[in-house]
Amino acid sequence: GAGVSQSPRYKVAKRGQDVALRCDPISGHVSLFWYQQALGQGPEFLTYFQNEAQLDKSGLPSDRFFAERPEGSVSTLKIQRTQQEDSAVYLCASSLWASGGVSYNEQFFGPGTRLTVL
Amino acid sequence: AQSVTQPDIHITVSEGASLELRCNYSYGATPYLFWYVQSPGQGLQLLLKYFSGDTLVQGIKGFEAEFKRSQSSFNLRKPSVHWSDAAEYFCAVAHTGGFKTIFGAGTRLFVKA
Numbered sequence: 535g536a537g538v539s540q541s542p543r544y545k546v547a548k549r550g551q552d553v554a555l556r557c558d559p560i561s562g563h564v565s566l567f568w569y570q571q572a573l574g575q576g577p578e579f580l581t582y583f584q585n586e587a588q589l590d591k592s593g594l595p596s597d598r599f600f601a602e603r604p605e606g607s608v609s610t611l612k613i614q615r616t617q618q619e620d621s622a623v624y625l626c627a628s629s630l631w632a633s634g635g636v637s638y639n640e641q642f643f644g645p646g647t648r649l650t651v652l
Numbered sequence: 653a654q655s656v657t658q659p660d661i662h663i664t665v666s667e668g669a670s671l672e673l674r675c676n677y678s679y680g681a682t683p684y685l686f687w688y689v690q691s692p693g694q695g696l697q698l699l700l701k702y703f704s705g706d707t708l709v710q711g712i713k714g715f716e717a718e719f720k721r722s723q724s725s726f727n728l729r730k731p732s733v734h735w736s737d738a739a740e741y742f743c744a745v746a747h748t749g750g751f752k753t754i755f756g757a758g759t760r761l762f763v764k765a
Contacts, residue, residue: 537695538695565751567753569755574757574758575757575758576656576742576744576755576756576757576758577696577742577753577755578755579752579753579754582751582752590751590752625695625696627696640698640701641698641753642695643688643695643696643697644695645693645694645695646695
C-alpha cells in the first residue's frame with residue numbers, strides 16, 4: 535500500500551481480555567516502531583524492529599506487552615490481560631534503514647489503533 | 653535524560669495572524685529535531701526536521717523552524733495561519749539515525765475566523 539496501515543482502527547476490550555493490534559508497514563521499509571499515545575500526551579516509544587529482529591523493547595510498560603514481526607514485514611502488538619491504564623492510541627511507524635554512518639530515515643506513521651479498556 | 657518541553661498546551665490565533673509554537677529540549681549532543689502535525693483521526697505527519705547546517709529550516713505547508721543552541725529551542729513559526737492548520741503539533745528529538753524519537757506533550761492549535 536501507499537502508507538502504513540493499522541487494524542483495527544478501534545478496539546474495545548473488557549479488562550482482563552487479550553488484544554492484538556496489527557501494523558502493515560510501507561513495503562520495503564526495514565525499520566518498524568510502536569508508540570503508545572495516551573489522551574492529551576505525545577507518543578511514547580514502545581519498541582523497535584529492524585527486519586524481524588526486535589532491537590529495543592525498553593519502552594514496553596510491562597511483561598503483558600509483547601510485539602513480534604516474524605517475517606520482517608507485518609508486526610503485531612499483543613497486550614495480555616488488559617488493564618484500564620492500557621487505554622490509549624497505539625501508533626505504528628516504519629522507515630527505510632541505511633547502514634553505516636550518521637543518517638536519518640523519516641518515520642512514516644499509521645493512523646493508529648484506539649484501544650479502550652472497560 | 654532526553655526530554656522535550658512544549659510549554660503551551662493550547663494556543664488560539666486568528667486566521668491570517670502569525671504563529672509561533674515553542675519547543676525546548678534537553679539532550680547531551682546536537683540532536684535531530686522535528687515538528688510533526690496530527691489532525692483528528694490522522695497519523696502524524698512530518699512538517700520539518702533539523703540535523704545540522706542552516707539553523708532556519710523550511711518545511712511543508714509554509715512552516716519554518718529555527719534551531720537556537722544557546723536556548724535549547726526549536727520553535728515553529730508560520731507567518732499567516734489558515735483555518736486548516738488547526739491541529740495538534742508535536743516537537744520531537746531523536747538519536748542518530750532517527751531511532752527512538754522522544755516527543756513533547758503537544759500544543760493544540762485553534763484557529764478562529
